[in-house]
Amino acid sequence: MSVATSGPISLKPADFASSAEVRWCPGCGDYSILATMKRVLAKLGSDRSKTVFVSGIGCSSRFPYYMNTYGFHSIHGRAPTIATGLKLARPELDVWIITGDGDALSIGGNHFIHMLRRNVDAKIILFNNRIYGLTKGQYSPTSLKDQKTKSSPMGSPDYPIRPISMALGAEASFAARTVDSDVRHMESVFERAAKHVGSAFIEVYQNCVIFNDGAYAYAADKAIKAEHTVYLEHGKPLVFGKDSDKGIRLNGLQPEVVSLKDVKADDLLIHDEKAADPTLAFLLSRLRHPEFPEPMGVFRAVEYSRYSELVGQQIKAAVAKKGEGDLQSLLRSNETWTVE
Amino acid sequence: MSSSISPADQGVLSKGPGERKPVAKLSSVSIRFAGDSGDGMQLAGSQFGDTSALIGNDISTFPDYPAEIRAPAGTLAGVSGFQIQFSSSDIYTPGDEVDALVAMNPAALKTNLKFVKSGGIVIVNEDAFIEHELKKAGYTENPLSKPLGNYRVIKVPINKMNELAVKDAGLPTKQVDRCKNFFALGVAYWLYGRPLEPTLAYIEDKFGTKLPAVARANALTLRAGYNYGETSELFDQQYQVDKAKLPPGTYRKVTGNEAVALGMVTAAKLAGKELFYGSYPITPATDILHTLSELKHFRVVTFQAEDEICAMGATIGAAFGGALAATGTSGPGLALKTEGIGLAVITELPMVIVNVQRGGPSTGLPTKTEQADLLQAIMGRNGECPLPVIAAASPSDCFNATVEAFRIAVRYMTPVMVLTDGYVGNSAEPWLVPDVSKMEKIKVEHPTQANDAKGFMPYMRNEDGARPWAIPGTPGLEHRIGGLEKADVTGTVSYDPANHDRMTNLRAAKVAGVKPAGVPYLWTGKESGELLLVGWGGTFGHIKQATIELQQAGLSVAACHLRYMNPLPEDLGDKLRKFKRVLVCEINLGQLRMWLRANYLIDAKGFNVVRGQPFVVHEIVDAAKSALASK
Numbered sequence: 029m030s031v032a033t034s035g036p037i038s039l040k041p042a043d044f045a046s047s048a049e050v051r052w053c054p055g056c057g058d059y060s061i062l063a064t065m066k067r068v069l070a071k072l073g074s075d076r077s078k079t080v081f082v083s084g085i086g087c088s089s090r091f092p093y094y095m096n097t098y099g100f101h102s103i104h105g106r107a108p109t110i111a112t113g114l115k116l117a118r119p120e121l122d123v124w125i126i127t128g129d130g131d132a133l134s135i136g137g138n139h140f141i142h143m144l145r146r147n148v149d150a151k152i153i154l155f156n157n158r159i160y161g162l163t164k165g166q167y168s169p170t171s172l173k174d175q176k177t178k179s180s181p182m183g184s185p186d187y188p189i190r191p192i193s194m195a196l197g198a199e200a201s202f203a204a205r206t207v208d209s210d211v212r213h214m215e216s217v218f219e220r221a222a223k224h225v226g227s228a229f230i231e232v233y234q235n236c237v238i239f240n241d242g243a244y245a246y247a248a249d250k251a252i253k254a255e256h257t258v259y260l261e262h263g264k265p266l267v268f269g270k271d272s273d274k275g276i277r278l279n280g281l282q283p284e285v286v287s288l289k290d291v292k293a294d295d296l297l298i299h300d301e302k303a304a305d306p307t308l309a310f311l312l313s314r315l316r317h318p319e320f321p322e323p324m325g326v327f328r329a330v331e332y333s334r335y336s337e338l339v340g341q342q343i344k345a346a347v348a349k350k351g352e353g354d355l356q357s358l359l360r361s362n363e364t365w366t367v368e
Numbered sequence: 369m370s371s372s373i374s375p376a377d378q379g380v381l382s383k384g385p386g387e388r389k390p391v392a393k394l395s396s397v398s399i400r401f402a403g404d405s406g407d408g409m410q411l412a413g414s415q416f417g418d419t420s421a422l423i424g425n426d427i428s429t430f431p432d433y434p435a436e437i438r439a440p441a442g443t444l445a446g447v448s449g450f451q452i453q454f455s456s457s458d459i460y461t462p463g464d465e466v467d468a469l470v471a472m473n474p475a476a477l478k479t480n481l482k483f484v485k486s487g488g489i490v491i492v493n494e495d496a497f498i499e500h501e502l503k504k505a506g507y508t509e510n511p512l513s514k515p516l517g518n519y520r521v522i523k524v525p526i527n528k529m530n531e532l533a534v535k536d537a538g539l540p541t542k543q544v545d546r547c548k549n550f551f552a553l554g555v556a557y558w559l560y561g562r563p564l565e566p567t568l569a570y571i572e573d574k575f576g577t578k579l580p581a582v583a584r585a586n587a588l589t590l591r592a593g594y595n596y597g598e599t600s601e602l603f604d605q606q607y608q609v610d611k612a613k614l615p616p617g618t619y620r621k622v623t624g625n626e627a628v629a630l631g632m633v634t635a636a637k638l639a640g641k642e643l644f645y646g647s648y649p650i651t652p653a654t655d656i657l658h659t660l661s662e663l664k665h666f667r668v669v670t671f672q673a674e675d676e677i678c679a680m681g682a683t684i685g686a687a688f689g690g691a692l693a694a695t696g697t698s699g700p701g702l703a704l705k706t707e708g709i710g711l712a713v714i715t716e717l718p719m720v721i722v723n724v725q726r727g728g729p730s731t732g733l734p735t736k737t738e739q740a741d742l743l744q745a746i747m748g749r750n751g752e753c754p755l756p757v758i759a760a761a762s763p764s765d766c767f768n769a770t771v772e773a774f775r776i777a778v779r780y781m782t783p784v785m786v787l788t789d790g791y792v793g794n795s796a797e798p799w800l801v802p803d804v805s806k807m808e809k810i811k812v813e814h815p816t817q818a819n820d821a822k823g824f825m826p827y828m829r830n831e832d833g834a835r836p837w838a839i840p841g842t843p844g845l846e847h848r849i850g851g852l853e854k855a856d857v858t859g860t861v862s863y864d865p866a867n868h869d870r871m872t873n874l875r876a877a878k879v880a881g882v883k884p885a886g887v888p889y890l891w892t893g894k895e896s897g898e899l900l901l902v903g904w905g906g907t908f909g910h911i912k913q914a915t916i917e918l919q920q921a922g923l924s925v926a927a928c929h930l931r932y933m934n935p936l937p938e939d940l941g942d943k944l945r946k947f948k949r950v951l952v953c954e955i956n957l958g959q960l961r962m963w964l965r966a967n968y969l970i971d972a973k974g975f976n977v978v979r980g981q982p983f984v985v986h987e988i989v990d991a992a993k994s995a996l997a998s999k
Contacts, residue, residue, distance in 0.1 A: 360618060
């Protein structure tokens, strides 16, 4: 477990709140994410002094100011770079990255990829509202094609990027999705991420009440979401629907929605989040509304050496091989000569 | 260089059969090895420099290589050169012109002949002067077929001699030709009376166990080259340059990039900290990363980032975490780091940013030197965004500048920029190795207690204007920093107009009040007079040499070489005003001149050339004479 603790720490969620006044719009999905994070840290017994929130720019990136932990509100898209340096200098810290769809996938796309590829032991929470909120309503890299926004009055000509597909393409060792309206599910996913050893990526479907209200109604509205989402559980078949009467089956490499009246549960696609190969997780990341129910939960959770661990091992190996470096001999290395 | 005796002045000395050839003593010699990029000229040149340093000469080297790793063989674009001056007295430059040129092919001759002194020696590999090689170099006829001008041309069949020398080494035929740089080096060693042992030891160390045939071949051809000089009738004499009289102590040869890396490791040791170096490969700064990545047993963390922006961000993150953090780059990389540097300034975290300047704008001249990033370093960010800037004057001064930069960064809680350049970064000189035990420690404080009754105030300042460096992991000091303007003292986000005005002024006053951690400038000559030459950074040697020559000519000239570019030295305005004329010499179009005029309202003039090459001493001399003649 990567959660930093120094003995039993017993804090309440409210103890993680800073004195800063929270300034998101009333009704913003960010509030439930903030509350959930405080609950999860309290539950895990996290040490405030060893927890760091790093963010970029955007509505979500104000998050660190609201947490009574260490925090760094950096510049647009660069939070993964700050977090990488911080983890290399201080591997023992618990580092969370708070980001948005513009911050992580547009201006910060490169850093997002490389942090995951290196398996830097930080947890990325991406608040995906499919819109630029802070700049007041332009289309983002996850906005749907033809979406009308202030900068796309005739509809966005861009094809959207799929964050989980991108994360898996970047070799993410942990990738999950949740939705702001389902705080219990969100809590379980955050907890899983916190305990994951390595990079963890969580996409949160987050509602922007001002510029993109209801974008995720199909996945968030209690009355209909059972028909449009499928909750992933390791080792379990992919079953969904209000009456749990539908499932996903693989036909060759093609997923298809089938009725459990016709097909046995055993013949459905069985989720395997621990598969060494990310192909299945990637296939699940392609399931999109309205053709398919969208998967929620952990797509992939595999463990391999973390970046700071590998870097630390090289240092240990070098010291073991050459001995602790002696500065004066280093300065006198290469060939020297003496002038009397 | 000024005091060297041209070989042409020596006349031809007679030599009887079986006798050793006569030896002429010189005080200083400059030699240039030039060949195709694949000919190993950088290796031959640096070996010549190493050997000369080891036997006690003062040396100054200048690698001059193309941006293309392997431009088409034999073309003018593919010529790679390495120049060394070695001397029995203090020298400051690799020399404007050389006493001897070794040219491995027609292209090398064509591009480098202009660097040879009148009457100088030109050793050419005559085997390469064949039709298609001549054509590639743009020669319509063989330049060796008639006199080249006022040079002593010595034609050596280097390809053939090399082949014969290595034939028993067991080397595959294809690799034979690659040894010929060692034959040429052997000839040069004989000519200037250098011992072979250091290079033989190098060959053994480099290839001995891994590639024994290569080691044998290189050693054989090196000796063969030396013996060829001794026995061939082509050379009628040898030259000798005695040891230089340098201050006592232990010396080594160091390049600017090596010195930066060593300075970083030293600063970490003096601070009792671990070093973090985040960087993205870029010419001509990459050798800093190479050097540091070999020093993991010093617990140095090197991080090769995905881009310049990440290298900067990771450096900021490591500094936030309490590491002694640094990044290094060159102009285009610095442009990409700009936004991150602004974040480092507003969050007031300590770190060092090294810019090994190269020709610009844009990609410009990646392997060539320039000083055109001064204003970018001092001012090139959005908002009022000041930071201290230090410029290294020579390869070994890169060590001092780097250590000083860390002292200032930590004391004042600010990013500090160190400016070097492609010339200083790649050139080498002897370095009097400091005794680390006698160096002042770098004092680092991480608070563990709140600094106010109301709790921890991350933007409460000390007498230097520095805020506390409280690091994550410290219970009770949890705080948030970031790119948004912060309230004075408390560090909460603030949009208050008066607060922004106050914080802007506090940041400016902090940097303006930075006390130098080393000499702010290097002075040559008297305190007042007719003309003051002002320079900064890697032009120190050339301006110093020019000043000495002007003074020897009886002219009232002094030189001030700035190391502290921002803030400028406290007494600089007064110093400048003691001269009737100020001539600012820089490899740009007048950036320091603008900075001095803006700061001191003086009528400084400029001597500016931007060729991607170091200054030429006699051009500075001429510019100074013109300035003296002006009203």
